[in-house]
Amino acid sequence: MLYLGRHSHRSLAQVTLTGHSHRWIGRVGCKESTTANLCAEHSWPFLIASQTERHPKMNEQEFIANMEELLETDPGSISLATQLDSLEQWDSLAFVSFLAMADSKYGVRVTPTDLRQCKSITDLMKLVEKR
Amino acid sequence: MAIAKVPGVRIAGIASAVPATRVPVTAAAEIFGADIIQKISQNTGIEYRHLTSPGLCTSDLCFVAAKRLLEELRWEPASVEALIFVTQTPDFPHIPATSCTLQMRLGLSRSCAAFDVTLGCSGHVYGLWLAMSLISGSGLSRVLVLAGDVASVLSSPSDRAVSLLFGDAGSATAVEKDVTASPCVFSMGTDGSGWKNLIIPSGMQYARYPRDATTCIRRQAEDNNQRSAEDLFMDGAEVFAFTIREVPPLVNQVLNAAGWKLEEVDDFVFHQANKFMLTHLAKTMKVPLNKVPLSLKEYGNTSSASIPLTITTQLREEISSQSLRLLLVGFGVGYSWGACAVHCGPLVAPPVILVDKSEAWRC
Numbered sequence: 001m002l003y004l005g006r007h008s009h010r011s012l013a014q015v016t017l018t019g020h021s022h023r024w025i026g027r028v029g030c031k032e033s034t035t036a037n038l039c040a041e042h043s044w045p046f047l048i049a050s051q052t053e054r055h056p057k058m059n060e061q062e063f064i065a066n067m068e069e070l071l072e073t074d075p076g077s078i079s080l081a082t083q084l085d086s087l088e089q090w091d092s093l094a095f096v097s098f099l100a101m102a103d104s105k106y107g108v109r110v111t112p113t114d115l116r117q118c119k120s121i122t123d124l125m126k127l128v129e130k131r
Numbered sequence: 132m133a134i135a136k137v138p139g140v141r142i143a144g145i146a147s148a149v150p151a152t153r154v155p156v157t158a159a160a161e162i163f164g165a166d167i168i169q170k171i172s173q174n175t176g177i178e179y180r181h182l183t184s185p186g187l188c189t190s191d192l193c194f195v196a197a198k199r200l201l202e203e204l205r206w207e208p209a210s211v212e213a214l215i216f217v218t219q220t221p222d223f224p225h226i227p228a229t230s231c232t233l234q235m236r237l238g239l240s241r242s243c244a245a246f247d248v249t250l251g252c253s254g255h256v257y258g259l260w261l262a263m264s265l266i267s268g269s270g271l272s273r274v275l276v277l278a279g280d281v282a283s284v285l286s287s288p289s290d291r292a293v294s295l296l297f298g299d300a301g302s303a304t305a306v307e308k309d310v311t312a313s314p315c316v317f318s319m320g321t322d323g324s325g326w327k328n329l330i331i332p333s334g335m336q337y338a339r340y341p342r343d344a345t346t347c348i349r350r351q352a353e354d355n356n357q358r359s360a361e362d363l364f365m366d367g368a369e370v371f372a373f374t375i376r377e378v379p380p381l382v383n384q385v386l387n388a389a390g391w392k393l394e395e396v397d398d399f400v401f402h403q404a405n406k407f408m409l410t411h412l413a414k415t416m417k418v419p420l421n422k423v424p425l426s427l428k429e430y431g432n433t434s435s436a437s438i439p440l441t442i443t444t445q446l447r448e449e450i451s452s453q454s455l456r457l458l459l460v461g462f463g464v465g466y467s468w469g470a471c472a473v474h475c476g477p478l479v480a481p482p483v484i485l486v487d488k489s490e491a492w493r494c
Contacts (some may be wrong), residue, residue: 021311049405092354096371100411103375112368 058129064104067121070097080122102128134388135317137263140308144479146200147302147440147449148192149181149430151485156180156295158380163304165290171295180298180431183281183490185336189220190229191491192301192436193277194236195484200275200303201237203479208238212271214245215261217254217278217435220285221463222492223248224335233277236492250401250464251329253319254278254435255302256471258457260317262306276304280434282363285331287349289357293365296405298431302439305479316472318381322356325466328369333360348441374408381470382460389472396422396472397455398446402462403427403437435461443480 060080068075071089084090095115102110106128118124140232156172156179158166172178183192193216201208214237216230223229230245239245250257257278265271279301285294332339333346340346346360358364377403386393399418406427413423424445426437433440438459442450449455457475462468 092367093170095368096407099368099371099375100407104411104414109372109376111370112366115368 024097058125060125063125064121066101067124070094070101078121080120080125082121084121084124085120098124132385133259133318135264135319136314136388137260137267138314138316139170139308139312140263140266140311140315141307141312142259142473142475143305143307144200144204144300145304145439146196146203146479146484147198147299147300147431147436147442147443148196148199148483148484148486149298149300149440150183150187150192150243151487152182152184153179154182159288159295161256162289162474165343166297167291169483171291174405175296175431176294176425178296178428179487180283180295181229182283183299187281187376187486187488187491188222188234189218189279189281189299189301190216190222190231190233190277192234192281192299192486193303194293194492195486195490196301197233197237197275197277197303199481199484200305200468200479204235204305204480206273206305209240209261211237211243211273211275213265213274214239214243214274215248215274216245217248217250217253217258217259217276218259219249219254219281219434220280220282224472230267230277232492232494242426250465250467251280251282251434251477252404252437253461253465253467253469255402255438256317256459256469257467259304259306259315259471259473260319260469262304263315266306266308272308273351276306278302278304278439279436282432282434284475285363287356289349289360290322292356292360292367293363294487296432298433300430300433300436300440302436304439315474316385317469318385319469320377320381320387320467322373322377322466325369325373326390327364328466329364329464330375331361331363364432370404370463371408374404374462377468378412378460378462381462382458385450385458385470385472391422391456391458391472393406394456395456397449399423399458399460400438400441400446401460403432403441404463405432434444440483442475447480447482450478451480452477472481 031130100110110127157168160168169472206291209285214230221229228247230247234243234245245287255278258278262274265274282297283297288294334342336342349359351356399422403426413420423440426441426444454474459471
């Protein structure tokens with residue numbers, strides 16, 4: 001998705017908006033403008049390419065539903081705050097199932113080492129949204 | 132590894148043999164509880180295993196398979212120029228190589244080159260690659276690859292990460308010179324950083340963790356399973372992560388090198404690690420499940436015999452009568468992996484043989 005925006009002169013190599021990173025890909029507008037004479041008074045319209053499509057905001061409800069399916073627990077039985085060591089279904093098989101789910105549903109390769117650090121459902125969610 | 136293309140060789144026949152003793156996984160209910168067994172069985176896809184008895188070795192299973200194969204192929208034993216025995220459960224802890232005793236037992240010629248290869252899950256593909264390369268590259272005509280393990284014996288009975296996985300089996304694959312054969316395409320690889328994720332740490336006096344009076348003592352481990360340093364240890368999560376990392380690119384690489392499209396493969400014969408893993412792999416690679424034959428339900432994870440055992444039990448009719456494009460994919464302990472794109476069949480494939488413990492080599 002392309003955005004048309006304005007930014008006062010700073011490096012446009014990396015512009016961060018709303019917590020997602022964007023990349024400057026070009027300039028539009030004033031023919032007197034050059035990258036060399038950008039300054040605070042002249043904010044240039046510019047085009048940026050958004051990388052947000054590749055990383056949609058994590059759908060928390062969906063993640064919880066995926067976890068409930070993985071753990072074979074009833075809907076509504078877990079929340080983001082649930083501690084993993086309180087879940088008897090969080091055994092070595094669930095562990096491996098999570099690696100599989102992260103791979104197939106979220107396209108993320110989680111390492112067992114990272115997975116072992118997780119204490120709660122939120123921690124698990126952060127693992128798959130971190131890219 | 133870069134791609135290896137081996138022309139002028141074909142697989143002439145495959146045979147497999149398992150111990151006659153057939154045990155359901157539910158037999159372990161007293162140790163683990165019926166619910167846990169059910170859960171494990173559902174995940175692994177394993178319901179039965181054929182288990183060996185003391186003194187009935189991998190070599191006995193492979194011997195029976197090889198003998199049957201030589202008969203059905205009508206190969207004079209003296210015509211076999213090399214014997215490769217792939218196993219991690221040889222007859223003797225250290226020496227001599229079991230392949231030498233198999234040369235004698237099978238009545239092979241004294242000018243036969245016999246040697247052992249110590250690999251597990253990837254072993255059959257490595258054995259094939261070696262055999263084919265010996266023929267194509269150094270002018271031999273006939274090589275036997277015997278591959279198998281009695282891995283069921285290696286784990287602690289109270290370690291539920293491994294004790295219900297392994298079944299015992301042996302196999303024989305006859306490889307022969309054939310100038311009309313399409314090249315077989317191989318890709319192999321290794322990642323030794325996974326060395327401790329599938330391991331028997333101790334048991335020998337001379338080795339990395341020397342055996343002593345304590346190494347055989349079983350203790351409770353952090354995963355609540357009981358094992359000693361002389362029992363097989365597996366970190367299932369690490370091995371799973373390794374598999375999903377390495378196997379799809381491996382398959383792509385071999386297919387590209389062979390010039391095959393995914394849809395052109397008739398069957399993907401994976402090492403039979405567990406059903407959950409293979410199903411996940413198939414899904415990731417967009418391989419239809421009806422092209423992934425499984426021998427897990429009846430035989431469990433049979434280590435280096437799992438690929439030939441799966442071919443002889445699941446593909447026997449087809450492979451006896453027609454040519455199939457097979458992708459053989461072995462991966463695991465080491466970490467070691469190998470894949471082979473091969474036009475296979477029609478070939479000689481007798482039905483799987485049940486071996487009674489009385490057939491053990493008397494020596």
